[in-house]
Amino acid sequence: MHSKTSTRSHRLPLQRKLDHNTHPLIWLLAIICTIIAIAVVIAGIVVFIGYLVIHPRVPVISVTNAHLDLLRNDYAGLMETQVTIVVRAQNGNAKAHATFAGIRFNLTFDGQDIAMLVANPFDVPKNSSRDLNYVVQSSSIPLTPDQVEEINQAWKQNEIAFDLKGDARTQWRVGPMGSVKFFCHLNCRLRFHPLNGTYIPSRCTSKSK
Structure with a gap:
């Protein structure tokens, strides 16, 4: 007797692809x-x-004038001084106001701090400028022997120098959509005749980036 072997075919159920609607x-x-x-x-x-x-021309800050009002040193190595400095904020843009902010300039003598020049934020109209008048006073600044010798030489040569370094931020509004910002850096040497206090003019203008 022949036995029949039954074979079953196993069919996997059909998987319907899901319709992924976004x-x-x-x-x-x-x-x-x-x-x-x-x-x-x-x-x-x-x-x-x-x-x-x-x-436009980039906004700049510059020293336009100055005067050495007082310079006094004694045998104890102490210095007293007063300096008048005129700083000009210039906006050469004929179509937009400029805002100046974060103004901080440090006045020093041979690395010795004398005063910090600051100003609150302010606007300069189109194609205009604004002057900041600083009267810097300091008294009883202790000097090193080398600095005392430098002042003595300054009296003999009738020339003394102070350093003015610092930064300021400037900004233009370009329509209602945005603004253009700059960073001004000032690094100048202010030279005077101590016998009469007159300022020796030199180029002292900020560099922008």
Whole structure:
């Protein structure tokens, strides 16, 4: 007798592919993000084009005048001084106001701190300037023997120098979409005739970046 071996064919159930429909909120978020990205790009282009159209001179800070009102030193190695310094904030932009802020300039003699010159934020109109008048007073500044000798030589040669170093921030508004910012750095040597206090004119203008 022949026995029949029955074979069963096992068929896997058909899997239906799920139809993944994108939720409308996801599409909405994608559209919003795209609009924001385009707006940012357009705003950047507007600021850049506005800056090219204005094509202004960079804001600068400079020392336009000064005077050595007082210089006195004694045998104890103490120095007293008073210096008048006129600092000018210049806005050469004919189409936008400029804001000057963070002004801090340190006046020193041979590395010895004398005073810090500061100012509150202020605006300078289009194509205009504003002068800051500082009267710097200091008394009883202790000097090293080398500094005392330097002052003695200054009296003999009728020339003495002070260093003025510091920074300021400037900003232009370019339309309603943005602004252009600069960083001004001032590093000058102010020279005087101590016998009469007159200022020896020299170029003292900030560098911007």
